[in-house]
Amino acid sequence: MHLTLTTDDPKPSYGRRLSREWRTLLLGLLLCCLALIWLMTAALFHARSRSIEEHAQNMAQAQLNLASIQFEQQFTLLRTALQQRALEREASALPAPIDNLDELWLIPPQGAPRALSGSSNRPPLHIQALARRLVSDPADGAPFVLLPPPLQFSVSKRIPFLLPACNRSGVCRASYYGSFNASDWLPALLRDTPGSQIRLFNRAGQLLIQSTPAPTQTLSTWRRLAQWLTLLPSPHMEASAVVPSIPLRITVAVSTRGTWSTDRSLPLLLLGSTLLSALLAFFGIVGNRLHHQARRERRQLDEHTALLALSNANLKKKLHKLASTHQDLQALLDTIQVGVLILHPDRHEVTTANMAAGRLFGLHISELIGRSILSLLADPADVEGCESLLDQGLGISDREIQLRDGGGKIFWSQVSMRRVRFNDHHSIVMSVVDISERMSHNQQLQREKQETERLVKQLQEMQHELYERATHDDLTGVANRPHFLQQAQQAYRQALRQGTPLGLAIIDLDMFKLVNDTYGHDAGDLVLQQVAMACESCLDEGQQLGRLGGEEFAILMPHCDYAQAIELAEQVKRKIAELIISYHDDRIRVTLSIGVSCWSPQDRPLLIGRLFKLADLALYQAKETGRNRVVPARALNCLEP
């Protein structure tokens, strides 16, 4: 399975990148091997150098031994010369000594003397004369100390390298310097040769210092000069020996600085150059990759820049178009007398508003823009409701909402909100109509309506009361005579239409005058109320009780024939006869006399008054026949309905 990466920018395949990494790895390994080889070479070279140094030190020691022998010979000659000169001076005058030891002068082989100590820069006459004499005759016969000329030796050794083409050789050169400790022999020498001069020559055999020091001062002066002469740049090898025949210590110092530096630094240079090459190769590879990457990124950046410029131009065009559209929209909105606000779909902030909206809220349009519409809602419940609806993307249609204007004043408004797409952007268009005046009228109307409803209700109650008063008996609450007669007329008409029977019973309390006379009129009223209630309790639905006047009542019984009417009358009579009415401490009992009449469909039509007349005749008959009785009208032979 091959993995193929496809992008707009062609990149090397995975296999090619892998081989490049392998090449880099192999190059690194090769450089490491080379560095290892050069390290081994440096170690071998260092070992060889150590052997050469040992050889050079042996050579120096041998030269030192040779110098010791030469010194011994020189001082033997010196002693002999001194003894010979001492004998010769007995007959000749000694040259004027140089008394001032603090003034030491260096007399170069060619040139003017130079002060080594003291304050005078100009040499005195005797120094100038001495210099002239020494230049003309350096081998003057005055006593002198001669240091041997510098010894030089050289060693040469071939140093093979591992690489066949590289044959190198190292050369060691060293200079011989001598110093001596004159603490023992120089005072004795000066004592033996009083007034003598000491001359100091350099390693080329040229006279440097000529002096006749006092014994006590000469020691330190000469030690200082000797130290000055024996200064070495930086000795690395040192050997010393004591000349056995004279109190002289000879020190040989061999400077190797600069001798082996070339050969010692060569492996280090090679190693450094190898490491530097490795580093350069590494940084070259990395730099190459970075360069390619930078070029690729630069190309991508250029493409992105071009795309950005293109989109920027398009954006400018759209912005320009949007600005002109916005101006048109603003002009259009300003012609509308309804407040219109355009809101951000998510933040619900006002982005555009017309002048009518500004007037509604008492704010300039610029003050409205940026405000959250939720901050303009006065009722927290509306805030929650509107926020929920807007978040769900739903709209609001003609909702009556209380808004708060810029001064904090609350006014009623009719608000509609709808999410629209305008210029490829979603927005919420909100229309606001001030309905505070209408709401005030509505509230006034509502109040008036409530008042009217209250009055109507009161009127109805009064009407009902009037009706009740007009149709019902004040004392017993049953239908009064006119209303009962009216109802009897209607029931009769209905019986005629439907062809159903209609029963009528007229009831009269027996001996009621006696009740009034015995217990009083109030007791009579109570009896009338209790009798009416007892009679009503015996009635079925549709049957009607009425008070015809005084102690006289009547019962209208639709759909009842004679038998049913008589049965009901008997029931009422029994009920009243069993009724005991308590009045204070008295127990009052009354009876009824009832006359019953009935119209049947088989009968011929009659006036309702005739039916009453028949019942009344029957009642009269009941009174006449002993009271507490029910007498049907049909029992009266003389009467026909």
Ligand SMILES: Nc1nc2c(ncn2[C@@H]2O[C@H](COP(=O)(O)OP(=O)(O)OP(=O)(O)O)[C@@H](O)[C@H]2O)c(=O)[nH]1
């Ligand atoms: N307490 C009271 N008495 C009334 C009322 N209306 C009529 N009366 C009395 O009822 C009595 C009727 O008496 P009467 O007509 O003589 O009849 P009665 O005494 O019942 O005798 P009979 O009918 O023959 O049995 C009268 O005394 C009236 O004053 C009323 O509303 N209240």
